[in-house]
Amino acid sequence: MLTVQNLCYTYQNKEQHQGLPALSDINVIVKDGELLCIIGPSGSGKSTFLDILAGFTKPTSGSIFLDGHQVTAPHPERGVIFQEPNLFPWLTVLENVAFGLLCQGTLRKRAFRIAKEMLDLVGLSDFAHFRPHELSGGMRQRVALARVLAFDPKILLMDEPFSALDAQTRRKLQDELLYICELKRKTVVFITHNVEEAVYLADRVIVFCSRPGQVKAEIEIDLPKPRKLSEPAFLHYRDKITDLIEVQEVLA
Amino acid sequence: MSIRVDSHWTQLVRAGFRSKLPQLLNLFLRRLFPYLFLLAFWQLSAWGVQVKGAPFPTPIETFSRAAELLFGANFLQYSIYQHIGSSLLRWGIGFILAAIAGLVLGILATLFDHAYEIIIPITALLQPVPSLAWIPLAILLLGLGPRSTVFIIFLAGLFPVIINVTTGIKSVPLGLLRAGQMMGAKQTTIFLKILLPGSLPHLLSGLRTALANGWRALIAAEMVGGSDQGLGYAIFQSRWSLDYPSAFVAIIIIAIIGLVIERGVFRKIEAKTVEIWGMSNRSGC
Ligand SMILES: Nc1ncnc2c1ncn2[C@@H]1O[C@H](COP(=O)(O)OP(=O)(O)O)[C@@H](O)[C@H]1O
Numbered sequence: 001m002l003t004v005q006n007l008c009y010t011y012q013n014k015e016q017h018q019g020l021p022a023l024s025d026i027n028v029i030v031k032d033g034e035l036l037c038i039i040g041p042s043g044s045g046k047s048t049f050l051d052i053l054a055g056f057t058k059p060t061s062g063s064i065f066l067d068g069h070q071v072t073a074p075h076p077e078r079g080v081i082f083q084e085p086n087l088f089p090w091l092t093v094l095e096n097v098a099f100g101l102l103c104q105g106t107l108r109k110r111a112f113r114i115a116k117e118m119l120d121l122v123g124l125s126d127f128a129h130f131r132p133h134e135l136s137g138g139m140r141q142r143v144a145l146a147r148v149l150a151f152d153p154k155i156l157l158m159d160e161p162f163s164a165l166d167a168q169t170r171r172k173l174q175d176e177l178l179y180i181c182e183l184k185r186k187t188v189v190f191i192t193h194n195v196e197e198a199v200y201l202a203d204r205v206i207v208f209c210s211r212p213g214q215v216k217a218e219i220e221i222d223l224p225k226p227r228k229l230s231e232p233a234f235l236h237y238r239d240k241i242t243d244l245i246e247v248q249e250v251l252a
Numbered sequence: 253m254s255i256r257v258d259s260h261w262t263q264l265v266r267a268g269f270r271s272k273l274p275q276l277l278n279l280f281l282r283r284l285f286p287y288l289f290l291l292a293f294w295q296l297s298a299w300g301v302q303v304k305g306a307p308f309p310t311p312i313e314t315f316s317r318a319a320e321l322l323f324g325a326n327f328l329q330y331s332i333y334q335h336i337g338s339s340l341l342r343w344g345i346g347f348i349l350a351a352i353a354g355l356v357l358g359i360l361a362t363l364f365d366h367a368y369e370i371i372i373p374i375t376a377l378l379q380p381v382p383s384l385a386w387i388p389l390a391i392l393l394l395g396l397g398p399r400s401t402v403f404i405i406f407l408a409g410l411f412p413v414i415i416n417v418t419t420g421i422k423s424v425p426l427g428l429l430r431a432g433q434m435m436g437a438k439q440t441t442i443f444l445k446i447l448l449p450g451s452l453p454h455l456l457s458g459l460r461t462a463l464a465n466g467w468r469a470l471i472a473a474e475m476v477g478g479s480d481q482g483l484g485y486a487i488f489q490s491r492w493s494l495d496y497p498s499a500f501v502a503i504i505i506i507a508i509i510g511l512v513i514e515r516g517v518f519r520k521i522e523a524k525t526v527e528i529w530g531m532s533n534r535s536g537c
């Protein structure tokens with residue numbers, strides 16, 4: 001379980017005067033096995049929030065606990081999938097996937113065996129010895145997913161991971177993510193600015209609003225998966241969340 | 253241009269040589285054309301100058317002198333191979349020292365802000381100084397002799413290495429560092445497995461500049477006395493000996509060695525690393 005308590009964050013600029021807070025008093029609990037989507041207009045602090053959960057950024061105040069331990073720095077218990085694949089261009093696909101395990105002291109043989117399994121899982125076994133630049137955008141994001149799954153983190157933190165992909169590839173990856181979450185019972189915090197994506201994936205959606213970034217609403221998506229984009233209940237959720245976001249964008 | 257010619261080559265090979273002989277000849281001439289042009293220009297200049305009564309080596313004189321030298325004739329008391337050898341040795345030592353010092357200083361500058369604030373302004377200030385200008389300083393510090401020569405080659409290479417190492421390390425995307433951190437990479441792993449390979453394109457171009465600068469500085473460096481051999485020294489001395497054909501041979505050898513190192517060493521390293529990695533054109537991944 002991931003617990004976020006009274007989290008605030010203000011970017012400190014060079015002149016040392018305090019700007020508007022990017023995040024203000026965020027309280028969130030992510031249950032084990034849950035897929036939580038965070039949606040909000042651009043600039044509402046979603047990325048800032050995820051960076052703090054990952055441990056890349058220290059909160060101005062407030063705290064985060066994962067299973068009772070305070071989060072203070074990046075750690076492989078929290079796997080991050082970024083908007084860009086951020087793969088190492090000098091390593092092959094297989095080496096990229098094994099990188100985390102090798103860092104964590106797993107023996108080479110075992111690390112590469114697991115890496116192969118993960119590539120199998122994301123359907124890229126045939127590309128094990130390719131370099132990242134030889135893959136398509138969708139394949140690169142699959143590798144990014146595989147390299148995180150390889151070291152079996154407690155939670156996946158994903159910041160608009162599919163937003164740079166075309167609609168078809170994006171849909172496929174969404175289905176693969178759902179399949180993998182089901183299979184491995186992963187807890188996921190998934191950031192998106194795409195309402196349909198949020199309703200398609202999430203067990204629960206949290207809507208952020210901007211200036212300052214705050215939790216505006218929380219909606220349980222009570223639909224069995226896999227969901228159909230055209231069913232009335234789906235459209236109902238979609239419109240409800242769209243309305244919540246649009247009200248802010250008119251104000252902004 | 254060279255790409256077009258290369259694909260032309262492969263086409264020719266596929267089609268078989270025999271039937272395409274005239275085309276092959278044509279291609280051969282096209283490749284050679286720049287050099288033939290240079291030769292013609294040289295020949296004309298030589299005639300032009302000789303008309304005025306001054307000695308100016310023609311290509312024929314130069315090449316026959318080259319043959320003599322390559323077969324072991326002495327040039328300023330030493331064989332051409334001894335001149336080449338001592339130049340290569342000074343160049344190599346100067347370059348290796350520049351590469352090591354440049355790497356260490358560049359890495360220090362990226363690791364510690366205080367080091368950066370000291371190293372970078374000094375580098376920026378001294379980098380544009382031409383190698384020739386360091387001669388008095390070299391003599392004052394190290395006296396006449398090969399140590400001064402090496403020092404000048406060292407300075408010619410040092411600053412480009414520092415600058416390229418720091419920009420290279422700073423150019424590694426934050427996302428790659430964060431990826432390493434969240435996978436549990438320790439500081440040393442991040443440095444060795446992410447920052448170093450990530451900055452390799454810049455590092456290579458720094459080393460390449462250092463090597464080229466050092467080679468160019470050779471004549472300046474060997475003007476500092478204390479030694480009686482080296483290609484630069486030989487060229488400089490030919491003012492007195494009036495052995496201009498030999499000086500021309502030395503110039504040609506300098507050009508060829510520079511080209512061979514560039515093509516044979518750096519291109520090969522790049523082809524085995526940054527090109528395979530897709531980093532030479534900075535494609536994002
Ligand atoms: N490095 C930074 N320095 C100062 N302000 C920043 C920085 N990064 C983001 N911000 C500001 O913080 C707010 C939240 O940004 P971000 O977390 O990137 O939002 P989102 O991911 O929801 O689009 C924005 O108003 C943005 O301008």
Ligand SMILES: [Mg+2]
Nearest residue numbers: 046047048160
């Ligand atoms: Mg963002």
